[in-house]
Amino acid sequence: MQTLETSFFPLNPDHAAPPLAELLALDDVSFTARFRGTPIERIGRKRLARNACIAAGNSHRADLIPKLQSVISDSSPLVRGHAGWALARLEGRAGVGALHEQLQTEIDLQVRLDWAASLEEIGASH
Numbered sequence: 716m717q718t719l720e721t722s723f724f725p726l727n728p729d730h731a732a733p734p735l736a737e738l739l740a741l742d743d744v745s746f747t748a749r750f751r752g753t754p755i756e757r758i759g760r761k762r763l764a765r766n767a768c769i770a771a772g773n774s775h776r777a778d779l780i781p782k783l784q785s786v787i788s789d790s791s792p793l794v795r796g797h798a799g800w801a802l803a804r805l806e807g808r809a810g811v812g813a814l815h816e817q818l819q820t821e822i823d824l825q826v827r828l829d830w831a832a833s834l835e836e837i838g839a840s841h
Contacts, residue, residue: 735774738767739782764794772801780805784813795821796829803833811839 733749741749746760755763768786771779783805786798795817802814814830821827 735767735771735776735779736782738763739771739779739786761791761793764789764791765797768794768797768801772797772804775805777805787814787817792823792826795823796826799826799830800833803830803837803839807837807839811837815839 741760741764743760746763747756750756750763764786768783771783780802783798783802787795787802789795789798799814799817803811806814811834814834818827818830818834821830
């Protein structure tokens, strides 16, 4: 249900529903530039990117796969782990090559475990 009460309208409509592809592409500098002074700035880029990965994985949108393939090499283990999960969800057994490839060089144990669980979940583990 929408409201006509203007006090509930976003101060900046550009921040109301940013496209997932844009959120997945944010680095620290672009995140700060876009969300400075907003409540989103408080949660930080890593948690916003994690949430965007989860939304992407649940979206059934194959057009987000290239963005997620970039995000699996993010500097944050939190983001990498969720990007891998999202890739496994979107690509299924047919196309998890990028995730398998990254798994060979991933150094964070929790990310490796998360990715392995995601691959096992879709029946694509090695």
